[in-house]
Amino acid sequence: MVNTGGSVRKRVRVWDLPTRIWHWSILILFATCWWTADTDHMRWHLFAGYGVLGIVSFRILWGFCGGQTARFSSFVRGPASVWRYARKLRDRDHYESLGHNPLGALSIIVMLSLLLLQTILGLFAVNNDGGSSGPLSQWVSYTTGRRFAHWHADNFNLLLLIIGLHLTAIVFYRLVRGENLVSAMIHGYKSHRSSGETPYFVPLWRAVLLAVPILIGIVLLARI
Numbered sequence: 001m002v003n004t005g006g007s008v009r010k011r012v013r014v015w016d017l018p019t020r021i022w023h024w025s026i027l028i029l030f031a032t033c034w035w036t037a038d039t040d041h042m043r044w045h046l047f048a049g050y051g052v053l054g055i056v057s058f059r060i061l062w063g064f065c066g067g068q069t070a071r072f073s074s075f076v077r078g079p080a081s082v083w084r085y086a087r088k089l090r091d092r093d094h095y096e097s098l099g100h101n102p103l104g105a106l107s108i109i110v111m112l113s114l115l116l117l118q119t120i121l122g123l124f125a126v127n128n129d130g131g132s133s134g135p136l137s138q139w140v141s142y143t144t145g146r147r148f149a150h151w152h153a154d155n156f157n158l159l160l161l162i163i164g165l166h167l168t169a170i171v172f173y174r175l176v177r178g179e180n181l182v183s184a185m186i187h188g189y190k191s192h193r194s195s196g197e198t199p200y201f202v203p204l205w206r207a208v209l210l211a212v213p214i215l216i217g218i219v220l221l222a223r224i
Contacts (some may be wrong), residue, residue: 012198014098015188016067018207022059023185026052026115030159042132047222053119054218056112061210067201069099074199076109077102098190098199107169111162118155125149135224 029051036045063072075097077085085102100108125134126145137145173179184190 011189011191012098013188013201014069014190014199015185016070016201017188017204018058018062018066019070020185020188022055022062025055026059029055030115030163034156040132045132046135049119049122050218050222052115053123053221054214056115056119057214057217058207058211060112060116061214062207065202065206065210068199072109075100075102075105077105082106098197103169107162107166111159111166114155114159114162118152118159121148121152121155125152135221 029048032048033045033052036042036048062070065071068074082102082105097104123134123136124140124145125148126137126140126142127133127149128146133145134148140148170181173181179190
């Protein structure tokens, strides 16, 4: 416990292991998808896409049954709350959140939605040569599959924009608000007011029970 500027603070655990694994896994898998698409390693692109679909599905479900800071109910706020937070963003003492702040919550929802959409579009996308089309492309017409392929490319550009904003926010919070978001997502702890709440967490076996059927579903999908 430390005293900073007259405010007594303590080191508090804010991110559970499944949330941290998800965060770094999505970074690795998205980079793999990007590289394999650019280098035309489409078999590995498909495997990485399955991985993205699996962990995005896990994160969405974890948002309902995980620990406090992982649950959507603990950080998703309405437009008014987001606007009030954004107006005082440079104030270090304004809205010190344990988990995601209102703007971060908005980023998470948008990113999860775009990632899920990206994988669904990829499953049905039809490429011109037909050799690297999505595994479910035979279920749609050629025209529909081509449209999905174009949307797949457009949605990727949206994801790059969101990721760029995310990285900019990380730098901003480090330089302006003095918060190291990266280290907190590595070890799971951050400095917080001693009078603040301590979040609750759920046992790891709940994450395992959630991950196993998702893994089975992805394996079955890959065998189609």
